[in-house]
Amino acid sequence: MKHFIIITAVLFAICQPLTATQKESAPAKPASKKLSEKIKYLTKKAYQGDAPAQFNLAGIYNFGIGVTKDHKEAVKWYTKAAQQEHPAAQSSLAYMYSEGKGITADIKQALKWYTKAAEHEYAFAQFNLGKIYFQGNGTGKDYKEAFKWYTKAAAQNLPAAQCSLAAMYANGHGVTQDDKEAAKWYTKAAEQDYPAAQFQLGMMYDFGKGVSEDHKEAVKWLTKAAEHGIAGAQFNLGVMYDSGKGVQKDDKEAVKWFRKSAEQGFAGAQFNLGVMYDLGNGVAQDYKEAVKWYTKAAQQKLAAAQYRLGMMYNTGKGGTEDHKEAIKWLTKAAQQELADAQYNLGFMYAIARGVSKDDKQAFKWFSKAAHQRLPLAQYSLSLMYANGEGVTADFVQAYKWILIAETNGYDVPETKEILKKEMKPAQITQAQRLAKQHAKKQK
DSSP states (O other), X not given: OOOSSOOOOOOOOOOOOXXXXXXXXXXXXXXXXXXXXXXXXXXXXXXXTOHHHHHHHHHHHHHTSSSOOOHHHHHHHHHHHHTTTOHHHHHHHHHHHXXXXXXXXXXXXXXXXXXXXXXXXXXXXXXXXXXHHHHTTTTOOOHHHHHHHHHHHHHTTOHHHHHHHHHHHHHTSSXXXXXXXXXXXXXXXXXXXXXXXXXXXXXXXXXXXXXXXXXXXXXXXXXXXXXXXXXXXXXXXXXXXXXXXXXXXXXXXHHHHHHHHHTTTOHHHHHHHHXXXXXXXXXXXXXXXXXXXXXXXXXXXXXXXXXXXXXXXXXTTTSOOXXXXXXXXXXXXHTTTOXXXXXHHHHHHHHTSSSXXXXXXXXXHHHHHXXXXXXXXXXXXXXXXXXXXXXXXXXXXXXXXXXXXXXXXXXXXXXXXXXXXXXXHHHHHHHHHHHHHHHHHHO
C-alpha cells in the first residue's frame, strides 16, 4: 500500500522477562483416589524430611493440585526443602519471595535463594538471578552480573536465557556489542520455539544485522512468532506482506496480521490498519473504520496517527468535520516534530480554520516544517517573509526560502520572478549565498 507515512518497526533487541515457575493453575478439582493417595504419601515423606517430597508437596499446594491452593503452606515446604540444598526448591522459594506469594515480598531473600540455586547450576535460577541484576531489583542494575548468569543458563540450553543473552549482545549491555553473537543466541532460542527469539531473529534477517539480509528467512521467523501471538511480529509480518518483502505482496494478508497486532494494542499496527481502511487496500474502503483505528493509535501518542486523525477531522472523512478537533490532533503531532502536521497546522492558523487567525503561529509552524525539508512549507515560509505576515517583511529571506523550496522540487517560477523584481542585485546575491549555506548545513 501507499502509506501517508510509512510505519515500520525499529530493530530493538529485547526479550520478554519470564520466570522459572509455572503459570497459575485453575481452581483445584476434587482429587482422584490415586492422587489423594499420592498426596498422603508425599506428606508422610515430607514430614520424614525427604527434600524431593517436600518440594513436590509445596508444588501441590502452590498450584492447587488436588487440594485447596495455599501459598503459605507452599512456602513452608519450599523452605524445608530449600534448607536441605534442593536447587529447584531454592529457586521456587526465591520466586515466592520476589512475588510476595504466601510470604511478605523480600527481594533480598529472593536474591539469596536464587543465588544458592544458581550456584547449584540450576538453570532457571541462573536466569532469574540474571534478570534481577539486569532490572536492578533490590541490587542496582549490574549488566555484567546479569550477563554472567544469563550466559550460564544459556549454556544449559534454557531458551529464555539464550534470548536474554542475545539481547545483551545486541544492545552491548555488560559485553561488547556483537550482532553476530546476538544472532547466534537468538537462533538457538528460536529453534526451541521461543517466540520472542523468533521475532528478534526475524528482524535480524530483515535488517541484515549479524546475518546476511534475507527477507524470506525474516518472513519465516516472523511468521512463527506471529502465530504465537507476538504483537510486534504480527505487525512486522503485515509490513512484509504489504511491501512484498520476502513474500508475494498480499494486502489481505497484511490486513490480517495488522488486525491481529492492532487488537493487542500495538500502535503501529493500529495506524497501518487505519491506512488500509482509509485507502481500501486489502479491505473495503471504510473511513469510519479508518478513524476508529487512527484514534486508537493517536491515543497512544503515535504522531503519524495523530496527523492522519487530524486531517480526517479537517476534511470530514469518517463522518464528522470538526476543525477544532483537527487542530487538537494536528497540534499533538506537530509537537512531536512531524513536518506534515506542522505545515498543516500552520495553514490552519493562516486561514483561521478551527482557530483564530494567527500569522505568528502560522509562521512558527511553517518555519519548523521548512527546516525539516518540507518543500511546501519552505514555499509558504517564503510568502510569509515576502508579505510580512507573522514576521517582519524580508525579501532576502523570502528569496532564500523560495530557492530552497525549488531545490527540493517545489518550483514556482512566477513567484520567484515577482520577488526578483522587488529586489536589488545585491539582495539576490545575498539570498543565493544564504540558500547555499542552508543546503550545506542540511547535508
